Amino acid sequence: MHPEFETYLQAQGSLPPNVIQRISDLAVQKTLRRNESILNTGEICRHKIFVLSGMLRTFTTSADGSEHILLFSPEHNWTLDPASYDQQVPSRVSIGTVEPSDVLCWHKSNFDALLAEIPQFRGFTNKLISRNIYLNRERILTTLSGTAEEKYDGFVRMFPNYLLRLPLRMIASYLGISLKTLTRIRHAQLQRH
Amino acid sequence: MHPEFETYLQAQGSLPPNVIQRISDLAVQKTLRRNESILNTGEICRHKIFVLSGMLRTFTTSADGSEHILLFSPEHNWTLDPASYDQQVPSRVSIGTVEPSDVLCWHKSNFDALLAEIPQFRGFTNKLISRNIYLNRERILTTLSGTAEEKYDGFVRMFPNYLLRLPLRMIASYLGISLKTLTRIRHAQLQRH
């Protein structure tokens, strides 16, 4: 049904083929253009999302219109707003595409059914959650520590391939610094070549 | 065995008395003085910790000796380093007391046994994990957004009671600003009374 997703799940190694088939069968594929929204602030997050291709971002919009990016989700990542999804309450964040993207969606009722029915799948999602917690901690640490330049260098080290795919202003927004500061840093690094 | 903990678990509402007893029986209580360490960077986190009384902090120490506080854990909170605990690898953070504290510890082997044996307890810890993810997202958001003063105001709004219990330098360390900046903000707010 969704061969690329099934290949991904096989590669994770913990789920037998019939289970993978069952999970895949409940997914609905969507194709999104660049800069298209998939969840707006205030809406309820009703789906788990797996990114087949492209790149999504999770962000907030402040009263003054400025945006803060919490997370980039490139291909082969899961994403959603956990607070909104778990409690089915309005979301405080938005999720949208940075590039044209293909995603798979599971409605919460279907996903819950899969979890209830397949113990190994619970184990699998638990691993995803652990990883998520770990990444969030890393994010907090790097956000707190060091100068703007250290944050940028850390970003480049952690996600070298994002540099070519994202506009600098989004990287600045992710790092919590102004675009001006970011271009200054890059300029200085070029000088030192 | 640990009446205060059992009262806490009862109040959470999802676990029957015999289960609570079983969980409580496997805990070991420790009494810690102020500024005592319970996990040092590089050690492996082998226990789940529940804070009966007092206040713990999770923090990192940089090469230059500066500290960044990830999390405060006052009474009736659970804490650990998830990355180190889950994988049993050396921790990158330290955990220690801010105040004299009493904690309960479950060794991972015991805690895993409880999870295997008691489905409702799995549900309970899953809720804790959800809440943890939510709090981490909030933390990232407030760290990214706004000026030092907005972060401080947010902190006061979120944790009004912490103000009286924590030295300002730790609040500054939590917010990722210098003590100087924090005292300046407080001074300015007093002027405006």
Place this chain on the structure above:
DNA sequence: TTAAACTATGGTCAAATGACCTCTTTTCGC
């Protein structure tokens, strides 16, 4: 294809912040 929107860069200036220092007060541990 062409106009409009977006992107990155640079200049300038003011404001925010941190580093380093001192001093006084408070708190802690014995």
Place this chain on the structure above:
DNA sequence: GCGAAAAGAGGTCATTTGACCATAGTTTAA
């Protein structure tokens, strides 16, 4: 209770950062 240590406030100065502006190049969408 006492001595030592820590905490908080303030002063000064250099640096970093952001806001605002303009411009040139690029990409997008009609």
